[in-house]
Amino acid sequence: MKISIASGKGGTGKTFIATNLASYIAERENTVLVDMDVEEPNSGIFIKGDNIHSEDKFKMIPEWESKNCTLCGLCQDVCNFHAVLKVKDGIMVFPELCHSCYACSELCPHSSLPMKPVKIGTLDHYRKGKLDFIESKLNVGEEQAVPLISQTDAYADYHLKNKIRICDCPPGTACPAIESVKDSDLVILAAEPTPFGFHDLKLIIKAMQKIGKRIAVVINKAGIGNDDTEIFCRENKIPVIAKIPHYRKLAVCYSKGELVYDRFGFMQTEMGKIYSHIKEIAK
Ligand code: SF4
Ligand code: SF4
Secondary structure, three states, X not given: OEEEEEOOOOOOOHHHHHHHHHHHHHOOOOEEEEEOOOOOOOHHHOOOOEEEEEEEEEEEEEOOXXXXXXXXXXXXXXXXXXXXXXXXXXXXXXXXXXXXXXXXXHHOOOOOOOEEXXXXXXXXXXXXXXXXXXXXXXXXXXXXXXXXXXXXXXXXXXXXXXXXXXXEOOOOOOHHHHHHHOOOOEEEEEEOOOHHHHHHHHHHHHHHHHOOOXXXXXXXXXXXXXXXXXHXXXXXXXXXXXXXXXXXXXXXXXXXXXXXXXXXXXXXXHHHXXXXXXXXXXX
8 A cells, every 4th residue: 555645735744644644553564654755855853763774866867978979969859858959069968957768868879878877866764663764865956856756666666565655745736746646545635724725735636636546635733724625525525534633732742853643642543544544445
């Protein structure tokens, strides 16, 4: 089972839900928490464990070699991302635009654009009891998060296949968020019941429905704002599987980087409801 925790906007409680849910489930079965928000990973603030593996991550970028190049311009023509430019006496490659599709390199008649690895970030694997935690960090200044997200997912697929997986996804509806929920059995949308949160929730619901994802909503900070989110979910038959109340003591713990799933009775109840929903759809 791969469960993604996503949201239409930042600050709705994705990391809060993902870290507490993963820790709650890990007391019952082997669990993996993956921080897919590689541009700004912060699950690691809450999850401590032993570092059992670290590695650098790379993406492949073409590098021009002048020796046999005839300046035919084919590489520029085949690049859909405008990452190759033929100038008067050479070929320029713009790594930040390159999507590593290999087209220019494979189609060059003189093998003048071999693909070379360029480091884009790091991956760390931690373990604490029954919980495995994977965190990737994109290098500062690196433009594209998608290659690292996809490699992080592949690492979890390869090394931690038969465990329930909770993914803390990037916010919004852009490419990193869509890449993160790929292959998910369920996308749990963290929703804040305010007009702004409601607006962005509708955007992510639309995006998830378009790519055919099964969704459920968890309302975080219930009690602030209004009932629009719940009414909308009811009318559109989207299950609201838990409601976490707006409670000052929770916010205080969160601000100190502390988990709360086992410290408040209502958190045990709400995490239990989410876990039951996951077990139900796993049948
Ligand atoms: S396709 Fe190859 S030979 Fe042609 S301009 Fe590009 S690098 Fe040079
Ligand atoms: S690998 Fe693909 S995206 Fe990158 S420069 Fe070549 S054609 Fe463009």
